Amino acid sequence: MEIERWERSEEISDAEKKVIQETWSRVYANCEDVGVSILIRFFVNFPSAKQYFSQFKHMEDPLEMERSLQLRKHAQRVMGAINTVVENLSDPEKVSSILALVGKAHALKHKVEPIYFKKLTGVMLEVIAEEYANDFTPEVHSAWTKMKTLIYTHVTAAYKEVGWAQ
Numbered sequence: 001m002e003i004e005r006w007e008r009s010e011e012i013s014d015a016e017k018k019v020i021q022e023t024w025s026r027v028y029a030n031c032e033d034v035g036v037s038i039l040i041r042f043f044v045n046f047p048s049a050k051q052y053f054s055q056f057k058h059m060e061d062p063l064e065m066e067r068s069l070q071l072r073k074h075a076q077r078v079m080g081a082i083n084t085v086v087e088n089l090s091d092p093e094k095v096s097s098i099l100a101l102v103g104k105a106h107a108l109k110h111k112v113e114p115i116y117f118k119k120l121t122g123v124m125l126e127v128i129a130e131e132y133a134n135d136f137t138p139e140v141h142s143a144w145t146k147m148k149t150l151i152y153t154h155v156t157a158a159y160k161e162v163g164w165a166q
Helices: 014-028 031-045 047-052 062-067 069-087 092-109 115-131 138-161
Strands: none
Touching: 014 031, 014 069, 014 115, 014 138, 031 047, 031 062, 031 069, 031 115, 047 115, 062 069, 069 092, 069 138, 092 138, 115 138
């Protein structure tokens, strides 16, 4: 089992928050399709992650995954949570509480290993960078890398808080 180190996120500047929010507004306009693309790539690249999803854990075919209503619903929840974080980037306490809820639910209820959040946020960044390549300048990529780390660190902090033992 991989030993995960608990990381700290870098401060996201006001200019970077604006860049994230502007980019996200274009992404979120297609939230269902982008969310499904993110989850399919995640499950194709990290098939062990499917073990946590009884409804689609045996699906191998990306087209079958794409048609799964349960996968689509989960994609909407993921994108909705990210949207709430993006909308509240200027309120660190709100961001922390949103991601703490996500982390605690996944630690206590779903028993998901925290490393999957690192993998998922990495896939999220890949998919957004590919699908919005014209918008994804080095400045945007840098801001989103901080956002990815922010999500991961807050979620895993909640794991640590509930005494997650790997």
